[in-house]
Amino acid sequence: xxxxxxxxxxxxxxxxxxxxxxxxxxxxxxxxxxxxxxxxxxxxxxxxxxxxxxxxxxxxxxxxxxxxxxxxxxxxxxxxxxxxxxxxxxxxxxxxxxxxxxxxxxxxxxxxxxxxxxxxxxxxxxxxxxxxxxxxxxxxxxxxxxxxxxxxxxxxxxxxxxxxxxxxxxxxxxxxxxxxxxxxxxxxxxxxxxxxxxxxxxxxxxxxxxxxxxxxxxxxxxxxxxxxxxxxxxxxxxxxxxxxxxxxxxxxxxxxxxxx
Amino acid sequence: xxxxxxxxxxxxxxxxxxxxxxxxxxxxxxxxxxxxxxxxxxxxxxxxxxxxxxxxxxxxxxxxxxxxxxxxxxxxxxxxxxxxxxxxxxxxxxxxxxxxxxxxxxxxxxxxxxxxxxxxxxxxxxxxxxxxxxxxxxxxxxxxxxxxxxxxxxxxxxxxxxxxxxxxxxxxxxxxxxxxxxxxxxxxxxxxxxxxxxxxxxxxxxxxxxxxxxxxxxxxxxxxxxxxxxxxxxxxxxxxxxxxxxxxxxxxxxxxxxxxxxxxxxxxxxxxxxxxxxxxxxxxxxxxxxxxxxxxxxxxxxxxxxxxxxxxxxxxxxxxxxxxxxxxxxxxxxxxxxxxxxxxxxxxxxxxxxxxxxxxxx
Amino acid sequence: xxxxxxxxxxxxxxxxxxxxxxxxxxxxxxxxxxxxxxxxxxxxxxxxxxxxxxxxxxxxxxxxxxxxxxxxxxxxxxxxxxxxxxxxxxxxxxxxxxxxxxxxxxxxxxxxxxxxxxxxxxxxxxxxxxxxxxxxxxxxxxxxxxxxxxxxxxxxxxxxxxxxxxxxxxxxxxxxxxxxxxxxxxxxxxxxxxxxxxxxxxxxxxxxxxxxxxxxxxxxxxxxxxxxxxxxxxxxxxxxxxxxxxxxxxxxxxxxxxxxxxxxxxxxxxxxxxxxxxxxxxxxxxxxxxx
Numbered sequence: 040x041x042x043x044x045x046x047x048x049x050x051x052x053x054x055x056x057x058x059x060x061x062x063x064x065x066x067x068x069x070x071x072x073x074x075x076x077x078x079x080x081x082x083x084x085x086x087x088x089x090x091x092x093x094x095x096x097x098x099x100x101x102x103x104x105x106x107x108x109x110x111x112x113x114x115x116x117x118x119x120x121x122x123x124x125x126x127x128x129x130x131x132x133x134x135x136x137x138x139x140x141x142x143x144x145x146x147x148x149x150x151x152x153x154x155x156x157x158x159x160x161x162x163x164x165x166x167x168x169x170x171x172x173x174x175x176x177x178x179x180x181x182x183x184x185x186x187x188x189x190x191x192x193x194x195x196x197x198x199x200x201x202x203x204x205x206x207x208x209x210x211x212x213x214x215x216x217x218x219x220x221x222x223x224x225x226x227x228x229x230x231x232x233x234x235x236x237x238x239x240x241x242x243x244x245x246x247x248x249x250x251x252x253x254x255x256x257x258x259x260x261x262x263x264x265x266x267x268x269x270x271x272x273x274x275x276x277x278x279x280x281x282x283x284x285x286x287x288x289x290x291x292x293x294x295x296x297x298x299x
Numbered sequence: 300x301x302x303x304x305x306x307x308x309x310x311x312x313x314x315x316x317x318x319x320x321x322x323x324x325x326x327x328x329x330x331x332x333x334x335x336x337x338x339x340x341x342x343x344x345x346x347x348x349x350x351x352x353x354x355x356x357x358x359x360x361x362x363x364x365x366x367x368x369x370x371x372x373x374x375x376x377x378x379x380x381x382x383x384x385x386x387x388x389x390x391x392x393x394x395x396x397x398x399x400x401x402x403x404x405x406x407x408x409x410x411x412x413x414x415x416x417x418x419x420x421x422x423x424x425x426x427x428x429x430x431x432x433x434x435x436x437x438x439x440x441x442x443x444x445x446x447x448x449x450x451x452x453x454x455x456x457x458x459x460x461x462x463x464x465x466x467x468x469x470x471x472x473x474x475x476x477x478x479x480x481x482x483x484x485x486x487x488x489x490x491x492x493x494x495x496x497x498x499x500x501x502x503x504x505x506x507x508x509x510x511x512x513x514x515x516x517x518x519x520x521x522x523x524x525x526x527x528x529x530x531x532x533x534x535x536x537x538x539x540x541x542x543x544x545x546x547x548x549x550x551x552x553x554x555x556x557x558x559x560x561x562x563x564x565x566x567x568x569x570x571x572x573x574x575x576x577x578x579x580x581x582x583x584x585x586x587x588x589x590x591x592x593x594x595x596x597x598x599x600x601x602x603x604x605x606x607x608x609x610x611x612x613x614x615x616x617x618x619x620x621x622x623x624x625x626x627x628x629x630x631x632x633x634x635x636x637x638x639x640x641x642x643x644x645x646x647x648x649x650x651x652x653x654x655x656x657x658x659x660x661x
Numbered sequence: 662x663x664x665x666x667x668x669x670x671x672x673x674x675x676x677x678x679x680x681x682x683x684x685x686x687x688x689x690x691x692x693x694x695x696x697x698x699x700x701x702x703x704x705x706x707x708x709x710x711x712x713x714x715x716x717x718x719x720x721x722x723x724x725x726x727x728x729x730x731x732x733x734x735x736x737x738x739x740x741x742x743x744x745x746x747x748x749x750x751x752x753x754x755x756x757x758x759x760x761x762x763x764x765x766x767x768x769x770x771x772x773x774x775x776x777x778x779x780x781x782x783x784x785x786x787x788x789x790x791x792x793x794x795x796x797x798x799x800x801x802x803x804x805x806x807x808x809x810x811x812x813x814x815x816x817x818x819x820x821x822x823x824x825x826x827x828x829x830x831x832x833x834x835x836x837x838x839x840x841x842x843x844x845x846x847x848x849x850x851x852x853x854x855x856x857x858x859x860x861x862x863x864x865x866x867x868x869x870x871x872x873x874x875x876x877x878x879x880x881x882x883x884x885x886x887x888x889x890x891x892x893x894x895x896x897x898x899x900x901x902x903x904x905x906x907x908x909x910x911x912x913x914x915x916x917x918x919x920x921x922x923x924x925x926x927x928x929x930x931x932x933x934x935x936x937x938x939x940x941x942x943x944x945x946x947x948x949x950x951x952x
Contacts, residue, residue, distance in 0.1 A: 104839060128845040140840040142833045153833045156826060157845030202845060375756045377697065421939055427752045428695030432890045433938055436931055439887060443928040454924075555882060559764045566757055595768035602765035609757045610746050 048077045053116065055080045055237050056101070056132070056206050061110035063093070063100050063261075070096040072261040073110065078206065078254075083228065083238045085252035087245050089281060092258040094241040095137055098210045101239070102134040103127045114206075129157055131205030137214060137241075139195045141183040147194055148179035154198035161203030162234045168197040171230065189220035196224070200231065207231070209240035213247060225251050245277060259283045337479055341472035349475040353543045355584045356478035357536045360485045361561035362568070362576035364532040367489055369562075370571035371501045372525040375427060377558050378434025381418070381441045382411045382530045384553035386537025391451055391547045394461040401477055404538045408481075411534025415527045423523065435555070442553035456548030459541055474543050481535045490573060492528065497521055505571075559598065563605040569615025578617045662797045664920060669800060671916035675892075675909030676808030677873065680866035681885055682892035682904045683815060684859030690898055691835040691855040694744060694755050698763040700886030702860060703867030705766060706732050707876040708774060710868045711781055721781060721872070729864045736860025737853040744856065745849055763882060770878035778877035781868065807869050812905070814862060819901045831855055884927070891934035897943050 048054065054077035063071040071093045078084045086094050099105045101112055103124035111120045119127055128134075142150050151165045169176040172193050178186075183194055192212060199207060213221040221244070228251055232238060242248040248255065249269045257265035257280040265272065265280030278284070341349055361379065368374045389407035394400045422433045446454045462470060492498065500521040503511035512518055541547045560583065568579020583601060590597040608615055614622070681703060688694045696702075709731070710724040719727075747758040791801040822828040830851055834841045838848040870876065870885070888911060896907025911930050918929020 102843060104842070123847070124839075124842040125845050125847045128843060134843050136840060136843060140837050140843075142836040142840065144832060144836050145829065149829055149833075152826070153829055153841070153846070154844045156830060198844065369753060369757075373753065375753055377756075377760060421935060424942065425938070428689065428693070428756065429894070429938075429942075431695060431697070431756050432887070432894075433935075436887055436891070436934055440928065440931040440935065443931070447924075559760070562757065562760060563764075566761075595771045598768045599765050599772070602761045602768070606743070606758050606761040606765070609754050609761065610743070610750070613750065613754075 048079060052079060054078055054113075055115060056239060057113040058097075058101065059111050059113065061097070061100060061112070062108045063096050063105060064108045065096070070261050071100070071107075071258075074258070074261070074263060076256055076263075076266075078237060078239050080237050081232070081235070082253040083232070083240065083251055084254045084256065085248040086239070086241045086256045086258060087243070087248050087277075087281065088258035088264075090243075091260070093261040094258055095210055097258070098134065098137075098208055098239075098241050102132060102136075102208055125157070128202060128204075129159070131159060131203070132208065133199045133202045133204035133206075134208035134210060135192075135195050135199045135212070137210040139188075139191045141191055141195055141198070143184040144182065146180050146182055147175055147186070150183055150194055150198050151179075151201055155201040158201055159203040159205075163200045163203050165197075165201055168200055171227065172197060188216050189224070192216060192220075192224060196231070204236065206237040206239060209238060209242075211241055211243060213242060213244050218244075221247060245281065249277070257281055334479070334483055338476065341475050346468070346471045349471055350543070351584070351588065353475055353478040353539065355580055356482040357539050357543070358560060358564055358583060359576060359580040360482050360536040360539075361533055361557060362564040362580055363485055363489055363573070364529040364536075365558070365561040366565045366570060366573070366576045367492075367525055367532075368529050370565065370575070371493065371498075371505065372522050373427070373505065374522060374526065375431045376434040376529075377431045377555065377562075378436070378438035379529065379533045379561065380553050380555055380557040381434075381438035382415065382533035383537035383540065383557050384438075384442060384445065384549065385411050385414055386534030387541035387547045387552040388445060388451060389534065390538045390541045391457070391459055394459055395451070398461065400459060400461045400538075400542050401473055404477060404481070404535065404542070407538040408531045408535035411537070412527050412531030414534075415530030418530070419523055419526045423519070423526075438553060438555070442549050445553075446549050452547060452549070454549060456546060456551070458546045459544075462545065474539070477542060478539045481539050485532050485535065486573070488528065488532075492524075493573065497524060501525070556598075559602070563601045565615075566605045567601070567608050567615055569617030569621075571614065572617050572621065574621075575615050575617040578620075579615065582616065664917075666797075666799060667916040667920050668913055669798065670804065671913035672909050673800070673804035673808045673912070674873075674916075675905070675912035676811035677804075677866060677869060677908070678888050678892045678911050679896075679905040679908030680807075680811040680814060680862060680869070681889035682896075682908055683818060683901055684861075684863040684866075685889045686893045686898060686901070686904050687818075687855055687859045687862075689893070691831055692740075692744075692748060692852045693752065694748065695759065696744075696859075697756065697759040697886065698766060698881075699759075699859075699863060699889060700884070701763050701766040701770075701881030702732065703863045703870060703885050704770065704876055704878065704881040706864035706867035707781065707871035708770060708779075710871065711779055711876070714781070724781075725865065725868060728868060729861050732864035733857040733861035736856040736858075739860075740853045740856030741849060745852065748852075763886075767878050767881060774878060776878060778875035778880075779871070780875050781871035803873055807873060810865075810869070811908075814865065815901050815905055818858070818862070822901075827851075827854065888930065891930060894934060894942075895937045 056078040058074060058076045061071055061074045062069065074093075074097060076084070076086075086097060088094050096105060100107055103119075103122060103126075107120065111118050113119065114127070114130060114132060119130065119132070122130070142153060145153065148165070151168060155165060169179070174190070175194065175197065183191060186194065196209075212224060216224075225247060228238065240248070240252070252269055255265065255267060255269055255272065255277075256263065257277065259280065260283070264283065265276065337352075340352065361383070365376070365379060368376050368379075386407045389410045390400050390403045393403035393406060418437055421437065422430055425433055445451070451457065493501070500511065500516045500518065503514070503516055504518050504521070508518065537552060540552060544551070564579035564583045565576050566579070567582055568577065569575025586601060587597050590600070612619060681700070685696060685699050688696050688699075706728050710721075710728045713719065713724050713727060714721060743758060743762075744755065747755040790803075791799050793799050820828075822832060830841070830846055831854070833844070834846060834848045834851040841848055841851070867876075867885075870880075892904055892907035892911050894907070895910050896903035896905070910933065914933040915926045915930040919926040921929070
């Protein structure tokens with residue numbers, strides 16, 4: 040386990056998605072302070088932290104909706120920091136945004152079709168999404184505004200999948216959903232990833248994140264407080280990192296970092 | 300310690316909040332001198348100059364009102380010409396019934412402020428774009444209705460009575476002073492309004508409407524007040540217009556060109572500051588006088604300049620000056636003075652690249 | 662009988678109003694831009710048509726084929742440059758910029774073409790001819806053709822938006838442009854296409870207006886813009902059929918006003934507009950206009 044916060048993955052190999060010394064501001068407020076992370080191909084990388092820790096800002100910056108003040112985002116070795124969001128989607132970075140953000144005046148199928156408009160070639164098609172979420176086929180003509188929260192979330196995931204992403208960004212899947220629904224959706228993650236996807240997710244529900252992730256990264260007020268495999272961290276360490284309690288272990292500033 | 304708590308901890312110890320910068324004392328004196336000098340013009344300069352200045356006064360009043368609406372209350376009205384016309388017609392109606400047009404002026408302004416009430420009720424719930432169009436339609440409707448009354452000139456208009464037997468030089472002087480008085484009162488009224496609670500509410504709404512509402516600010520009331528004041532102000536300007544032209548013609552007083560002129564002057568000078576319309580009016584008048592013989596060209600150029608300014612220099616010419624020297628002729632904000640430091644102004648847009656750091660950053 | 666004729670005339674002219682309005686509705690619905698220069702663009706198209714016809718001496722109907730695509734291209738360019746820049750700043754800025762454009766266009770036209778009004782003569786029996794139904798109902802050819810064209814264009818636009826790939830994209834961007842970006846769509850390009858369509862339809866309407874009535878530099882704001890907006894408000898945003906209905910209601914209201922007194926034609930339309938604004942801002946067919 041490393042808690043240096045500089046994102047090093049000595050075990051991993053070439054990362055698919057990498058963030059280097061990313062600093063992001065909202066006006067005068069510094070939301071992220073020199074964050075670094077590396078996501079390896081095929082894994083589930085979870086970012087956790089309290090409200091306002093900077094999780095969604097990080098996701099949005101990776102997706103291209105936000106410009107960093109400093110630092111870079113690399114995809115498959117290429118610097119994509121200057122790329123507009125739609126271009127990143129074309130490269131294979133597709134985000135399921137916080138709050139679903141479906142197209143309310145369009146039907147379920149139309150939402151999927153929009154997702155497929157600029158799709159990369161790959162195994163995912165609208166048909167395949169219907170096969171995975173069986174209820175969708177029958178209600179594909181329905182306006183998404185009439186669906187339940189859980190149903191909307193699956194449509195949003197489907198919309199992202201038909202674009203054939205290489206890395207899927209999931210921003211706060213559990214928001215506003217009953218725990219049962221959340222578990223069911225996360226339960227489908229293996230099936231979703233069976234085609235070779237990598238997943239980077241943001242999750243407020245820590246226990247849920249620990250259950251599905253192969254790597255955990257905790258943020259607090261824009262800085263990294265913890266990083267490592269779920270198996271290697273204790274509940275106390277996570278709690279301390281999450282809330283920023285004293286005794287959280289050495290939290291070295293990025294750049295100064297020395298590995299334990 | 301987090302960023303926020305550190306800076307407030309440090310600042311709470313040794314700062315005080317003051318009302319104005321050190322500038323206000325002498326700018327107030329300068330303003331007074333300027334007004335006195337201007338008041339003496341009819342004795343010093345010949346009537347051609349005062350006539351031009353009357354036009355400038357009318358425009359400055361209108362621009363200040365438009366600035367109040369759009370720059371502070373977020374109401375982009377393309378129908379203020381309705382009040383210009385109503386003000387002119389109010390004077391006409393009173394003059395027809397025997398009053399002196401000069402005496403009628405304040406009543407015309409008040410009448411327009413009152414007339415603004417039902418008009419506000421018609422448009423107040425509309426979102427920005429719809430609001431703009433609705434005000435335009437309202438103005439056109441008001442004109443069409445007024446044109447139906449032949450007793451006040453119908454569609455062709457009529458001369459303004461009440462000047463018979465008046466010495467022409469005296470008339471020019473009185474017209475000039477009326478224009479000056481309206482402008483001074485208008486600017487003073489706007490300054491006092493914005494200095495008070497209304498200004499605070501409007502600035503808060505400008506920055507974050509939801510937060511302002513949840514803090515208890517009566518946003519709707521504030522906007523309505525602004526609309527009424529702007530109506531009265533534009534009405535007063537319309538009254539001066541009628542007096543200066545010695546006649547009232549519907550197509551002239553209700554022309555949307557008034558909105559074009561007041562909007563351009565404000566945008567170019569600087570939206571959202573009281574000084575902006577002054578600068579804009581000056582630019583406008585200079586251009587108009589220089590290009591007077593080229594008919595529509597001055598409007599074309601002004602329109603293009605306004606577009607460029609709106610896109611690239613959001614705070615107008617005054618904004619460019621203000622960013623450099625930090626001076627306010629009409630101080631309506633608050634200053635945060637630390638005991639040792641230079642005063643730093645609150646409630647302004649943050650400058651790029653500036654962010655507070657806790658002690659001992661990377 | 663005069664009343665029946667008036668109502669029929671109002672219905673037919675409503676088609677023209679709807680044609681003016683659909684571009685305005687599209688731009689507002691998709692990019693939230695209230696284009697105050699909308700009416701002036703129609704007038705510009707009319708003047709360009711006059712210019713082309715005068716210089717190249719082509720038949721009137723051919724001018725459509727040149728001017729409409731030209732205006733559509735202009736719309737795309739204007740949207741990608743100036744309007745997008747204004748949108749990036751604020752709603753207020755778009756209003757001020759389009760208002761500025763309107764004034765610049767009108768005064769530019771005044772400078773070059775003078776204030777005299779012109780008509781686009783067709784030399785065809787189409788313009789002045791009419792036929793009678795029954796014994797007393799007279800229907801002009803031109804208004805009828807314009808109405809039919811308007812309905813066809815609206816039908817086409819409706820079909821495009823609901824059934825085609827790009828139409829779907831336009832609707833998606835209108836709903837949530839950020840989410841559309843995440844699905845790979847460059848919303849600036851989509852906005853551009855929407856503007857191109859809006860400019861194209863308004864050009865079509867402008868030339869038709871020049872054939873039906875007279876063009877003058879201030880017609881853009883005196884009549885067209887306010888009528889177009891009235892049609893949108895009366896019919897409600899978000900529905901092209903609502904726009905048609907709005908245009909028809911406006912046209913009929915105007916003709917009824919004209920029957921009462923000739924000078925009340927325009928006033929009647931505005932009063933209906935204001936009444937709808939007060940009583941039912943959503944218009945006669947759903948989708949809100951209120952803050």
